[in-house]
Amino acid sequence: MTSPVLAGARVLLGVSGGIAAYKAADLVRRLREAGAEVRVVLTESAARFVTALTFQALSGQPVRSSLWDEAAEAAMGHIELARWADEILVAPASADVLARLAHGQANDLLTTVVLASTAPLSVAPAMNHQMWTHAATRANVETLRARGVRVFGPASGAQACGETGEGRLLEPLDLIAELAAARGPRPLAGLxxxxxxxxxxxxxxxxxxxxxxxxxxxxxxxxxxxxxxxxxxxxxxxxxxxxxxxxxxxxxxxxxxxxxxxxxxxxxxxxxxxxxxxxxxxxxxxxxALKLKKTxxxxxxxxxxxxxxxxxxxxxxxxxxxxxxxxxxxxxxxxxxxxxxxxxxxxxxxxxxxxxxxxxxxxxxxxxxxxxxxxxxxxxxxxxxxxxxxxxxxxxxxxxxxxxx
Known part of the structure; x- marks a missing residue:
């Protein structure tokens, strides 16, 4: 269903490594149903879980995964991607990608595009619940929030590792709702x-x-x-x-x-x-005023x-x-x-x-x-x-x- 807020939006979807990467395929489909144009950047780790061909078929656009693609980079392809996007969404965002984004690294195509873009950045964390609650991850997330990065989720529930807790990627429709709300009007402005x-x-x-x-x-x-x-x-x-x-x-x-x-x-x-x-x-x-003793x-x-x-x-x-x-x-x-x-x-x-x-x-x-x-x-x-x-x-x-x- 087309969303008036997302219709015509140019969404660059970054997919990082993790089992939740399979949900990103449905997310591309849902974004296009909402009226958005979608281009996908896969990290090297993500490409071990899902294929570029899947995202190319769903998005109708070539998929980029390497900073060293000679054909694309001959025309400074990463800068073209950075300028094209009016929204960048990283989903799933692994603990590794959150850390690299928080520290301003540009050691692959996704992080380089993020640094080179002025588009609003949103991240949807997905990882083991112990990784999510680790002090290092929490500090990286708070650093990103302080810079104005939107953090969508994570949800809580059963995880692929067999454990249960916070760290699940939000479902695609929930991510669509979060992105639409972030782009939409501010109904409580001034209150x-x-x-x-x-x-x-x-x-x-x-x-x-x-x-x-x-x-x-x-x-x-x-x-x-x-x-x-x-x-x-x-x-x-x-x-x-x-x-x-x-x-x-x-x-x-x-x-x-x-x-x-x-x-x-x-x-x-x-x-x-x-x-x-x-x-x-x-x-x-x-x-x-004193501890009550067992009598x-x-x-x-x-x-x-x-x-x-x-x-x-x-x-x-x-x-x-x-x-x-x-x-x-x-x-x-x-x-x-x-x-x-x-x-x-x-x-x-x-x-x-x-x-x-x-x-x-x-x-x-x-x-x-x-x-x-x-x-x-x-x-x-x-x-x-x-x-x-x-x-x-x-x-x-x-x-x-x-x-x-």
Whole structure:
């Protein structure tokens, strides 16, 4: 299906070595269906997994793989490729290619073209999950992000090595959606977006606490997407082990009361508040100053209710556009619509937890509800869902505030 954003785009696809290279063939087909012109550069390692002939047939263009192609380089072919592209996408991007791009190397055709081009660069990492989480890879990715390079993914799941974790290449249609969103209009330009993310921890004693299984990934993905959509973004994060998205101001908190204080401080200067945090409903009434010792007997723990941050923001006048989340195990739409109406929200994103969705997962599926409307977002990587959610949030802002961002 032709995309108005990608129609006529000149996409240079760099394919690096790794088993995920086979997905790049379908990616070429999908890019052409979206209306893009595609030329492919294979690294030497990629050519061991997939053939140039495959990509030539799918793209309708000659495929380049060597900096030492005498016929092409007689006319400075690598410079011609660099000038031709108005988008460069490296998918899959191996750990090796990410390292070479981060350090500005130009020791093969792909890295040379990237250095010689002014086109926006996007990379879609794919590698073993231990390689993805290695400090060297993380540093290289952050270096690229700081230079404005877009990073699409990776997704999480079963890997060719037999292990499971983060490091899978995003699916071709997800990559198309990411590239289209990056090239498209910035629907939140000029707006200030406040996002809360992650769990809250409530101390029982200096050693133990009450918490929940929220990883913060959804909220962090929303903050990242809001920056890409042109917003000025502030993130209030519970205790999570996630890097701060580029361009986001972050404040770390631990308890529900700390999160309330941070949110209420930031709300007056915010146009939109996306409450993606999984705030604990209860806390111990009297946390112990000393570690509680095992006595052999049962112990009762008195709990008191935490403040309802979203409801409190909803009672403010004026207030920002309010977007809430509802994580449910049953009667998803019934419970979510009740929360939407009871708290006077402008939109709620409901998700079922468990079944490899929601908490502690890289993927999710969302049911969006608002007064007079609903939309289902199918299961996908949380970064992809974040962009789709914010498209709807931007539309709600225009509808309810009578303004174009």
């Amino acid at each position: 200030r977006v406040l996002v809360s993310a992650g769990p809250t921890f409530e101390d029982i004693d200096p050693v133990r606490f009450i918490g929940n299984r929220s990883s913060g990934r959804m909220g962090f993905a929303i903050a990242e997407a809001a920056v890409a959509f042109g917003a000025e973004v502030e993130l209030v994060a519970g205790p999570v082990a996630l890097p701060t998205p580029t361009g986001v101001r972050r404040r770390d908190v631990r308890s529900a009361r700390e999160m309330r204080e941070a949110v209420l401080t930031a709300v007056p200067s915010s146009d939109i508040f996306v409450s993606a945090a999984a705030v604990g409903d209860y806390r111990p009434a009297e946390p112990s 052999g007997a049962s112990r009762a723990l008195e709990l008191v209710q935490n403040p309802d941050i979203l409801a409190e923001v909803g009672r403010l006048a004026p207030r920002p556009l309010l977007v809430g989340f509802a994580a449910e195990t049953d009667d998803l739409e019934l419970h979510a619509r009740d929360k939407l109406e009871r708290k006077g929200l402008d939109l709620i994103a409901a998700n079922r937890v468990g079944e490899n969705l929601g908490f502690e997962c890289a993927e999710n599926a969302l049911l969006l509800l608002w007064p007079g409307g609903r939309e289902e977002l199918a299961q996908a990587d949380k970064r992809v869902l974040a962009r789709a959610l914010l498209q709807r949030v931007a539309a709600r802002y225009r509808e309810t505030r009578g303004a174009t961002p």
